[in-house]
Amino acid sequence: MGTIKTLNKWANAHTYYPLDLLRIVLGVFLFTKGISFMANSQILMDLFSPIQNIAGGMITVHYVAPAHFIGGALIAFGLLTRWAIIAQLPILIGAILINFVGEMNTTNLVVATITLLVCIFFLFYGSGKHSADYYFKMQQ
Structure with a gap:
C-alpha cells in the first residue's frame, strides 16, 4: 500500500494536462471499443475464431465487451484507474497473441500494442491530479 501512495504522490507532483488528456x-477509445463489440458481437466472435476451441472461450467473449x-x-473519468487497467491487461495481451495464433492483422496488432503500452504506463502513473480519484481523495 505504501508503494501506491508513493506513486500517487509522485504522479500528483508531476501531473500535466497532456497526460490527463x-x-x-x-478511456474513450476503450469505451467505444466496448460499444462496438456489444453492438456487433459477430466481430468479436470472428476475432476469437483462432482460439474458439479453448475452454472458457464463451466466457472470454462475454468478458471483453463489458470490461x-x-x-x-472509469479510465476516462479517472476513477479506480489502476483497477480498471488491470482488468484490461489480459484482454490486450490476448489481442496481441491472437494476431500471432490466427491471421496476422498488422493494424490490429499495432493498435493493441500501443493501447497495452499506454495502459502499462497508467498502471504505474495512476489517474493523475485531474481525476475523480484525486477529487474524492481531497474531499476526505
Missing part, C-alpha cells in the same frame, strides 16, 4: 482518450465498456468509462 491521454488518459481520457484511452472495455465499464473500464473505459
